[in-house]
Amino acid sequence: MSGKTPLGAKILSLRKGLGETQGSLGAKVGVSRAAISQFELGDSIPSAETRAKLSAALGFDLSTVWSTAADENESSDTFISLIFYSINDYAGLIDNPIDFVTINDDDSDGERLTSLERMPRNRVPVLRVAGMDYGSSFVIEIGSNNMGARYPSGARYVADVVPIDEVKYALGVHIFVWRRSLILRRIVSNQDGRILARVDATGEEISWEFHDIINEMAADRCQLFRLRQAVHLPAED
Numbered sequence: 001m002s003g004k005t006p007l008g009a010k011i012l013s014l015r016k017g018l019g020e021t022q023g024s025l026g027a028k029v030g031v032s033r034a035a036i037s038q039f040e041l042g043d044s045i046p047s048a049e050t051r052a053k054l055s056a057a058l059g060f061d062l063s064t065v066w067s068t069a070a071d072e073n074e075s076s077d078t079f080i081s082l083i084f085y086s087i088n089d090y091a092g093l094i095d096n097p098i099d100f101v102t103i104n105d106d107d108s109d110g111e112r113l114t115s116l117e118r119m120p121r122n123r124v125p126v127l128r129v130a131g132m133d134y135g136s137s138f139v140i141e142i143g144s145n146n147m148g149a150r151y152p153s154g155a156r157y158v159a160d161v162v163p164i165d166e167v168k169y170a171l172g173v174h175i176f177v178w179r180r181s182l183i184l185r186r187i188v189s190n191q192d193g194r195i196l197a198r199v200d201a202t203g204e205e206i207s208w209e210f211h212d213i214i215n216e217m218a219a220d221r222c223q224l225f226r227l228r229q230a231v232h233l234p235a236e237d
Helices: 006-017 022-029 033-041 048-058 087-095 164-169 210-218
Strands: 079-085 123-127 137-141 156-161 172-178 181-191 194-198 205-209 222-230
Touching: 006 033, 006 048, 022 033, 022 048, 048 164, 137 222, 164 210, 181 205, 194 210, 205 210, 210 222
Parallel strands: 079 137
Antiparallel strands: 079 123, 137 156, 156 222, 172 181, 172 222, 181 194, 194 205
């Protein structure tokens, strides 16, 4: 891989902005100085877990710039089909927590939406972004306009369930399914045992104790979905 990737360039910019050396950043993330150098140069790609730790250490959701060189055998305008949940499905999402390893496995036996198996399996086409893993992704329709023009009611976004052991790394725009309520917020800080989330349109903030969210998730009273790319429908013939 030649040259800096968008991800590598962003890591470099953020690190320098914070006054961190490659060694000090590596120590915070749990990787070597050489690994940070390789990430920045685009010579290697951090794993999902390492990207999450880098996001927390740098205070920026790196998933927004996660990109690699496209696979030579993969067209840049390739569409894939993902399971779609509309606003009308929200009640099911609240009452039936999603529990799966992968929902888009080629092997139908690998689909493990055990608590949602009676819900419709509508699918929508999604433009594939190079470097993104869509194995456990789905599409969700936004039901609120409190996040400003970029997240209007009815907009569709690719989303992933945030596992309970990755909540401590969560940053960026998320949907909280919390005791029969859905809350769309941007997580702007996740440290010192507290998660601070903000409404883009108004600046309103809300915070949760980290252990409260974990306890609610463990009791199936809360879920966390991370929003990724916006879904744009393919052009009509």
